Amino acid sequence: MIAEKIKVDSAIATADDSQLVQVMLMLDGGHQCEIALMPDAPLLGELFQALTTEPEKSESKLFQIPIEEGNGALYFPSTSLVAIATDPAVSLTIPEESKPIETREEIEPDDPVQQLEWQLNTYHKLEKLSPNYGKIERIPHVSGPEFLERFYIRNKPVIFTDLMDNWKARSLWNPQYFKEKYGHVTVGAQFNRESNQQYEWYRNKHQQMVLFGEFVDKVLQGGDTNDYYMGAYNANFSREGLHGLLDDIELFPEYLTDSKDVNKIALWFGPGGAITPLHFDPLNTFLCQVYGRKRVRLIPPSQKHLLGAYGRFFSNIDLENPNFERYPQLKDLDIMELIIEPGDVLFLPVGWWHQVRSLEVSISLSFLNLAFENTFDF
Numbered sequence: 001m002i003a004e005k006i007k008v009d010s011a012i013a014t015a016d017d018s019q020l021v022q023v024m025l026m027l028d029g030g031h032q033c034e035i036a037l038m039p040d041a042p043l044l045g046e047l048f049q050a051l052t053t054e055p056e057k058s059e060s061k062l063f064q065i066p067i068e069e070g071n072g073a074l075y076f077p078s079t080s081l082v083a084i085a086t087d088p089a090v091s092l093t094i095p096e097e098s099k100p101i102e103t104r105e106e107i108e109p110d111d112p113v114q115q116l117e118w119q120l121n122t123y124h125k126l127e128k129l130s131p132n133y134g135k136i137e138r139i140p141h142v143s144g145p146e147f148l149e150r151f152y153i154r155n156k157p158v159i160f161t162d163l164m165d166n167w168k169a170r171s172l173w174n175p176q177y178f179k180e181k182y183g184h185v186t187v188g189a190q191f192n193r194e195s196n197q198q199y200e201w202y203r204n205k206h207q208q209m210v211l212f213g214e215f216v217d218k219v220l221q222g223g224d225t226n227d228y229y230m231g232a233y234n235a236n237f238s239r240e241g242l243h244g245l246l247d248d249i250e251l252f253p254e255y256l257t258d259s260k261d262v263n264k265i266a267l268w269f270g271p272g273g274a275i276t277p278l279h280f281d282p283l284n285t286f287l288c289q290v291y292g293r294k295r296v297r298l299i300p301p302s303q304k305h306l307l308g309a310y311g312r313f314f315s316n317i318d319l320e321n322p323n324f325e326r327y328p329q330l331k332d333l334d335i336m337e338l339i340i341e342p343g344d345v346l347f348l349p350v351g352w353w354h355q356v357r358s359l360e361v362s363i364s365l366s367f368l369n370l371a372f373e374n375t376f377d378f
Helices: 042-052 112-127 144-152 175-182 212-221 240-248 301-306 328-332
Strands: 002-005 021-027 032-037 061-067 072-077 081-087 158-160 186-190 207-211 265-270 275-280 285-291 294-299 336-340 345-348 353-358 362-367
Touching (some): 175 212, 207 212, 240 265
Parallel strands (some): 002 061
Antiparallel strands (some): 021 032, 294 336
């Protein structure tokens, strides 16, 4: 056994406390010792080397650790060292010969991210072989089984043009109707969105309660803006005063459950210029355009890896003003663009990225209560 004395002045730093690393040494038998070192202290490097060296290849070494401000010492063999904890974390280079054989450079581990990106690029390349790639069908409704087979299972968007033909909302709903019949109801909406680029991620900070009639006036008088908007997260159908609006709509019996669940139906209302930033939904959705028009930009899930994200579901990419210098990968994006008009119902499959802009004062509904499996772990 080789006894190796570590000089106190090389291990215990004399710098200010902000530069020190608190090191907890855990030894077999449950013994512990705490010391403060500089991140580049030779002792710290030797301790990590002893911890990572295979026992059969290690040279037995006796460590002498100064304690009690250097007036005493703790002696232990290198084989007794079980673990090291540091605060803050430190990054040390382990000598190549000390690394286990499976981690050495000659055997490179698979990169799961690179593998996933390869798969997504491959799927996207195959998708583009279709002569209809990038086209969103506009069709009359089909039977439930046909919708399930052609669109739902295949994760394929589609616009149905006649699902809302029997809705009273098509002729009744407009800003004036909202004000006259429901203007006294207190509703939730987002405000001051233009002060924060990440207004959806921090949506609770922008939430305010307002009389529906006052919000209608603001929408009609304020012109095009993204500063205020009534969207899905405001849960306005859960307010009893708005339940009468549900009498103006009819569910799609072959596609939706037969319950008007206020927790799965959302009201969207706002001015031209209101934007829902780029995001994806973790479940399938129907977006029903009742009044006004919206522009929808869609990106298939196979291009997810090209989009940065600042929240769980939202991306920090603005498809209307892409920053190619900061995000050069955006040049590889294939963006599908469409306009939905009153009476259009857009099926938005789970995982599809979309960014939406109201082209004028707009009223929409979204449904989450689909009749098929619509719960996906995330």
